[in-house]
Amino acid sequence: MGDFIISLEGTPSGEWVALGLALLAAFLHAFFGALQKGRHDPLLARGxxxxxxxxxAAPFAFFVVPWPEPHMxxxxxxxxxIHALYKWAALASYRRGAFTVVYPVMRGTGPLFTVIGAWxxxxxxFNGVQWLGVGVLLAGIYGLAIYNMRKITVARDTLVPALWLAVLTGLFVALYTTYDAYGIRAAADPFTFLAWFFFIDGLLFxxxxxxxxxxxEDPPAFGPLALRGFIGGLVAFGSFGSIMLATRLDHVGEAAVLRETSTVFAALIGWLVLRETVGPRRxxxxxxxxxxxxxxxxxG
Known part of the structure; x- marks a missing residue:
């Protein structure tokens, strides 16, 4: 499978595959964020x-994919x-603010700095038309956050620190997107990077x-929490794995911008699942x- 991905690099087919992977990552990442903001404490859900x-990931890392090269x-x-710091900032923001307010700010801060980092x-x-697209996308994302901030009725007393933490999270999003793109390109086999990344990243939290x-004093039932973790683990493979493969196949900045359509999916999830209101302006x-x-x- 790794050889197949490598064969697509720099080809028109690879660009189309990267496009599909980035959009898949957008949908799954919104779902992943909602899993952390649902009925369980965000820290417990993340853990x-x-x-x-x-x-x-462990059996794939140790027994399936080629062993990492020493420089990896x-x-x-x-x-x-980087991912530990990103998770800390994201969890702190989720604990203090409504999902449909903090999530757009997190995702809106990321693509601009990712484009700069990729440069x-x-x-x-990016050419002029693409920068126009970035501007339109950011206007929509931050406009959505501002609108939600004005209308939301929950957790208003902690909204300001939640927003600052969301901005910090966005900076870490840009940092890990660029760094992970460097990492997966440095590996001889992209699936070696993915397997070991998920195994190592799953150790701390x-x-x-x-x-x-x-x-x-009154912990939640372990069964539902474990089920949430299992579903979230599968979603994480699809979400983070897709965007990492997309950044190997095509431009990092374009993949990062496309992933931020996750804000649209997040708003739909907030409306359909978390019962947060959606109107024509949104x-x-x-x-x-x-x-x-x-x-x-x-x-492009």
């Missing part, structure tokens, strides 16, 4: 999810630190969440997000 995908171990160490690290550039669970703002992504892709 269950990380434990699940770490355990599922420092790259894995860097990814471990600095990979020499990728299950320990932190487990300690928090044991200290609770629909129009979601249309801007989708239009911006289309302009970026067509402009």
């Amino acid at each position: 269950a999810i990380d434990a699940s995908y770490g355990l599922m 171990w420092p790259i894995f160490a860097g990814a471990f630190v 600095l690290l990979f020499g990728e550039t 299950p320990i932190i969440a487990g300690r928090a669970y044991l200290r609770m 629909v129009a703002l979601m249309g801007l997000i989708a239009a911006g992504a289309v302009i970026v892709e067509m402009g």
Whole structure:
């Protein structure tokens, strides 16, 4: 399978596959965010999810994919630190703010800085039409966040720190997207990177969440939490795996922008699942997000 992905690099077919992977990642990432914001404490949900995908990745890392080259171990160490900081910031924001407010801010901050990072690290550039698309997409994302912030009635007393944490999370999104793109391109086999990334990334937060669970006076039932973790682990494979493969096949900046259509899916999930209201103005703002992504892709 790794040879097949490598054969698509730099080809028109590879660009179309990258497009599909980025959109798949967008949908799955919105679902992944909602799993962390649902009925369980975000830290417990994150720990269950990380434990699940770490355990599922372990046999592939040790027995299926080729062993990592020596130069990959420092790259894995860097990814471990960056993702740990990203998760801390995201969880802190989810605990303080409504999902449909903080999620767009997280995702809106990411693509702009990812485009800049891709230019600095990979020499990728956007033309004028694509920058217009980025502007349209960001207007939709931040407009959605501002509108939600004005209308939301829950967790208003902690909204300001939640928004600052969401901005910080967005910066980490840009950092890990660019860094992971570098990592998966540095590996001889992309699936070696993916298997070891998920195994290593799943080591820390299950320990932190487990300690928090044991200290609770009235902890939630373990069965539903484990089920959420299992589902989240599968979603994480699809979401993060798809965007990493997309960044190997095509431009990092374009993949990052397309992934931010996840904000549209997040708003739909917030409405359908979390029972957060959606009106015509929010629909129009979601249309801007989708239009911006289309302009970026067509402009390239």
